[in-house]
Amino acid sequence: MVEQREMIAAADDGIWTDAEPLLCCSVVPEASNTATFSFVAPSGAQFRYEPGQFLTLELPVPGGTVWKTYTISSSPSRPLTISVTVKAQAGSIGTRWMLDHLTPGMQIKATGPAGIFSLPRKEQKKYLFISAGSGITPSLAMTTYLFDRGTGVDVTFVHCAQRPQDIIARQRLEQMASRVPSIRLFFIVEEDDPYRVWTGLRGRLNQLMIGLIAGDYMEREVYCCGPEPFMDAVREMLIALGYDMDHYHQESFVAPVKREEQLPEHDDIIPDEETSATVAFSRSDVSAECKETDTVLAVARNAGIVIPSGCTFGVCGTCKVKKTAGDVHMVHNGGISEDDIEAGYILACCSKPIGSVEIDA
Ligand code: FES
Structure with missing residues (x-):
């Protein structure tokens, strides 16, 4: 019911949001093990994003859901569809599933668009x-x-x-x-x-x-x-x-290796392996003991709670959750906006609990 309301909201506004699933409308083979998948919004909403941004797709592979982040290969100047072009590497699971099973007419969930790898605001010559x-x-x-x-x-x-x-x-x-x-x-x-x-x-x-x-x-x-x-x-x-x-x-989808001079200046709260913490997941009614050096995502996984995740190093924004009480130490790589942080959101993959924390998950 909530989802339906959100879908109607997306259609009213005319711009797609990730509350609505994506409907696959075409699959075009590009090269060996490579294809472009295009999607429309079932509500008829259009897509708004920056060229170079990415989407995280929720892929129902056998054995459980995986989240994979793909750069959008279409252009926002053509807003009726959105496309990703994917290449399956040896051993890939999610991309392989897409190439073998995702066909026009199927719907999948997605998060985004997100990412800062895009053309500068001031156009260059x-x-x-x-x-x-x-x-x-x-x-x-x-x-x-x-x-x-x-x-x-x-x-x-x-x-x-x-x-x-x-x-x-x-x-x-x-x-x-x-x-x-x-x-x-x-x-x-x-x-x-x-x-x-x-x-x-x-x-x-x-x-x-x-x-x-x-x-x-x-x-x-x-x-x-x-x-x-x-x-x-x-x-x-x-x-x-x-x-x-x-x-x-x-652009990079692997964890950046930071040189010493690039490391963020630590604030006065530094997670300590010897200190224990507690993360309460309010919607799941689960509370888990952990170390201050564990990420909220890892604590959730150990407690059997699924928080969607993609990159796992603070870039894609897939693991964004609301923190309703307590403090975390978060070192992200651009996957969350200042507005979201001010509104109480954190990235679970790169946030470590300080003392007792409550998460809306
Ligand atoms: S999983 Fe990508 S930011 Fe957390």
């Missing part, structure tokens, strides 16, 4: 998007958005793939680039496809290639997304080239 593998999705969303805006912003799009057949959404990108001179595409592959000529770049992205591809890279806002070693290599390359790293943006 020139961008350099660099991606590898399935890290292409935010660049794809941003490029589509800039293309749709039609303001002729200069985009140099560099994507690295193992083989030509692994390049995700290549035709969509080529279609945009064929229509406007402001979008230039460069694909770099490590291996050729058998029996098909590859006339593009080969090897690994390096300083020489960047100079040839975008000689004016110093003037460009750089966005990078891909596997962690790839992004490390791009960062190091740009630093070595003397690029102003204030204009460098990087």
